[in-house]
Amino acid sequence: xxxxxxxxxxxxxxxxxxxxxxxxxxxxxxxxxxxxxxxxxxxxxxxxxxxxxxxxxxxxxxxxxxxxxxxxxxxxxxxxxxxxxxxxxxxxxxxxxxxxxxxxxxxxxxxxxxxxxxxxxxxxxxxxxxxxxxxxxxxxxxxxxxxxxxxxxxxxxxxxxxxxxxxxxxxxxxxxxxxxxxxxxxxxxxxxxxxxxxxxxxxxxxxxxxxxxxxxxxxxxxxxxxxxxxxxxxxxxxxxxxxxxxxxxxxxxxxxxxxxxxxxxxxxxxxxxxxxxxxxxxxxxxxxxxxxxxxxxxxxxxxxxxxxxxxxxxxxxxxxxxxxxxxxxxxxxxxxxxxxxxxxxxxxxxxxxxxxxxxxxxx
Numbered sequence: 001x002x003x004x005x006x007x008x009x010x011x012x013x014x015x016x017x018x019x020x021x022x023x024x025x026x027x028x029x030x031x032x033x034x035x036x037x038x039x040x041x042x043x044x045x046x047x048x049x050x051x052x053x054x055x056x057x058x059x060x061x062x063x064x065x066x067x068x069x070x071x072x073x074x075x076x077x078x079x080x081x082x083x084x085x086x087x088x089x090x091x092x093x094x095x096x097x098x099x100x101x102x103x104x105x106x107x108x109x110x111x112x113x114x115x116x117x118x119x120x121x122x123x124x125x126x127x128x129x130x131x132x133x134x135x136x137x138x139x140x141x142x143x144x145x146x147x148x149x150x151x152x153x154x155x156x157x158x159x160x161x162x163x164x165x166x167x168x169x170x171x172x173x174x175x176x177x178x179x180x181x182x183x184x185x186x187x188x189x190x191x192x193x194x195x196x197x198x199x200x201x202x203x204x205x206x207x208x209x210x211x212x213x214x215x216x217x218x219x220x221x222x223x224x225x226x227x228x229x230x231x232x233x234x235x236x237x238x239x240x241x242x243x244x245x246x247x248x249x250x251x252x253x254x255x256x257x258x259x260x261x262x263x264x265x266x267x268x269x270x271x272x273x274x275x276x277x278x279x280x281x282x283x284x285x286x287x288x289x290x291x292x293x294x295x296x297x298x299x300x301x302x303x304x305x306x307x308x309x310x311x312x313x314x315x316x317x318x319x320x321x322x323x324x325x326x327x328x329x330x331x332x333x334x335x336x337x338x339x340x341x342x343x344x345x346x347x348x349x350x351x352x353x354x355x356x357x358x359x360x361x362x363x
Contacts, residue, residue, distance in 0.1 A: 008188060036193055095131060097130060100120075100129075157185070179201065239283070281362045283359070289356055301356065308325065323346060
């Protein structure tokens, strides 16, 4: 494993009677890396190894500082990290403020008051500080727990399915705060999830886990466009593209999101209220993309983009195929029947028109 200064370099090997973990990963020094996979794939075990909660064979280099190797093993309390669990795990006898102050007391390098006030503002917990945990909603408790994890001034933030215990309404309440943290934090975040919508909204980088192995590791936009991964995503297979709001249509309450990789191309979406020039993300599921060899008129589909077939692959069901299409540098993935692919004569290099039935604006 390399010993580069920037980034997280993690290698772990664990063998148990019912489970084994074997990973060797290079991860970015900033941004949100999603550890994604089904339950039992090894996501939480990997996170616990990084935290030092599992003492296993391996090595961990955090931006040039050795946390673990053949001769070194820093215990958890000596690793400059914050940890957010599925349940908020706040001290019930302390107020929200008391929980934050507890976090600050155990910090090796204390966060100054101005920085803590900024975190409180980002997470919107100022009005909650005098309440005890039993006076907070699930989403409010989790926001306080995140603030407490940041109060230790960590060099790394670990989040183990922080929304898993929340209902849909509470998830929708907390996601905008997580997006604000994503934009502001200078430290790397490892975010465990098996929810594709969370990953699409928050992650910059993704590690796909299966049976204790990392079967993919790379930037989110490029990795989701790989055709060997939809078996892990199922109905949620598709792409996430970085874009910018280039136009707003007040009459029809629509906005045009122009792709960062191809400013000449974009899609119309429901207007989310973002100003022209605001960066956004769009998520386009493979099931919402159909292909044609000629451009159709007289259709309700507003987003029709010319592109070139890059590759075809079998889908999880033998009746289905996946087709990756390049639309001027931006990748799309379409799911269609193998019979349709045959009837259209689809092959790499062929010019097609991608008809996009639905687009989700997620940023």
